[in-house]
Amino acid sequence: MPELPEVETIKRQLSTKLVGLRLTDFWSDTPKMVIGNPEDLLGSEIKEVRRRAKLLEIDTSKGVTLLIHLKMTGQLLYQDKTTDTYHGSALPPLKKPIPNSSTHVILHFDNGAKLYFNDLRKFGYIKILRTNDVEHTRILSEFGPEPFDPDLTLENFITRLKKRKTMKIKQLLLDQKFLAGVGNIYANEALFKANIDPRKKVAELSEEQMKELFKQVKNVLEVGIKAGGASDQTYVNAFGEKGKFMDYAVVYRRKGKPCETCGAKIERIALGGRGTFFCPKCQL
DNA sequence: CACTTGACCTGTCCGC
DNA sequence: TGCGGACAGGTCAAGT
Numbered sequence: 001m002p003e004l005p006e007v008e009t010i011k012r013q014l015s016t017k018l019v020g021l022r023l024t025d026f027w028s029d030t031p032k033m034v035i036g037n038p039e040d041l042l043g044s045e046i047k048e049v050r051r052r053a054k055l056l057e058i059d060t061s062k063g064v065t066l067l068i069h070l071k072m073t074g075q076l077l078y079q080d081k082t083t084d085t086y087h088g089s090a091l092p093p094l095k096k097p098i099p100n101s102s103t104h105v106i107l108h109f110d111n112g113a114k115l116y117f118n119d120l121r122k123f124g125y126i127k128i129l130r131t132n133d134v135e136h137t138r139i140l141s142e143f144g145p146e147p148f149d150p151d152l153t154l155e156n157f158i159t160r161l162k163k164r165k166t167m168k169i170k171q172l173l174l175d176q177k178f179l180a181g182v183g184n185i186y187a188n189e190a191l192f193k194a195n196i197d198p199r200k201k202v203a204e205l206s207e208e209q210m211k212e213l214f215k216q217v218k219n220v221l222e223v224g225i226k227a228g229g230a231s232d233q234t235y236v237n238a239f240g241e242k243g244k245f246m247d248y249a250v251v252y253r254r255k256g257k258p259c260e261t262c263g264a265k266i267e268r269i270a271l272g273g274r275g276t277f278f279c280p281k282c283q284l
Numbered sequence: 285c286a287c288t289t290g291a292c293c294t295g296t297c298c299g300c
Numbered sequence: 301t302g303c304g305g306a307c308a309g310g311t312c313a314a315g316t
């Protein structure tokens with residue numbers, strides 16, 4: 001999905017809408033996407049919306065938290081009671097009105113608002129669990145640091161990096177245990193900005209390259225958040241709007257197009273089964 | 285152990 | 301227009 005900037009965008013929007021609302025009903029047509037008991041949520045009030053890596057956490061007054069992962073094609077869409085149609089502008093990729101055939105969970109609130117969880121590929125999920133247990137769920141407890149965590153200093157980053165000598169740097173950036181929240185789009189873009197060949201093993205990086213990578217990972221994520229995320233395919237924010245980050249992407253999904261720095265053609269290869277885009281001249 | 289591969293789903297796009 | 305194949309932002313379990 002939705003990587004860190006996309007989830008952060010949704011988190012900020014939902015915070016302004018959901019906090020204080022009471023959950024009145026929970027509907028789903030796809031059992032595998034709902035883990036836990038929705039009954040535990042009914043009647044509770046939304047207290048806070050948070051993000052950890054690419055996951056969204058919605059805390060409720062009953063000591064129960066919704067843990068939501070959008071995976072590749074998940075969308076969370078907020079609809080006010082006041083609008084019969086969708087809250088935002090329902091433009092592609094939100095081609096169909098909601099709910100539609102990819103709507104698999106609907107939360108109803110006491111003010112008439114609804115939250116739709118759409119997921120074309122049904123990879124995403126909502127976990128319902130006790131708030132106290134959230135930190136101990138395997139997925140969360142094993143995550144690496146947040147890129148913007150002030151405790152993650154350059155020194156710390158380099159120390160962690162050096163422990164993973166043989167891994168290709170691109171694949172390491174996608175490893176959530178190393179760094180939480182970076183996905184394929186931002187990994188490709190950060191490596192371009194840092195002039196690093198994605199196939200390079202960590203042990204082959206210079207200290208200077210590590211330093212630059214640390215800076216550029218945070219930089220592309222920041223640009224991503226400011227752009228409201230990347231709408232390469234199906235991503236839309238909680239109001240159904242596209243993000244603008246693809247306007248800033250210089251390598252991702254640009255195979256055969258000229259590199260903006262040197263004019264060489266952008267190449268595409270597969271690394272760990274994921275599309276990997278880079279400039280063969282600029283990235284060493 | 286560290287790393288790689290295939291599976292989970294359903295759609296779009298591109299070439300013939 | 302139809303058909304087949306490649307590709308799609310993420311993880312997880314199983315295999316090497």
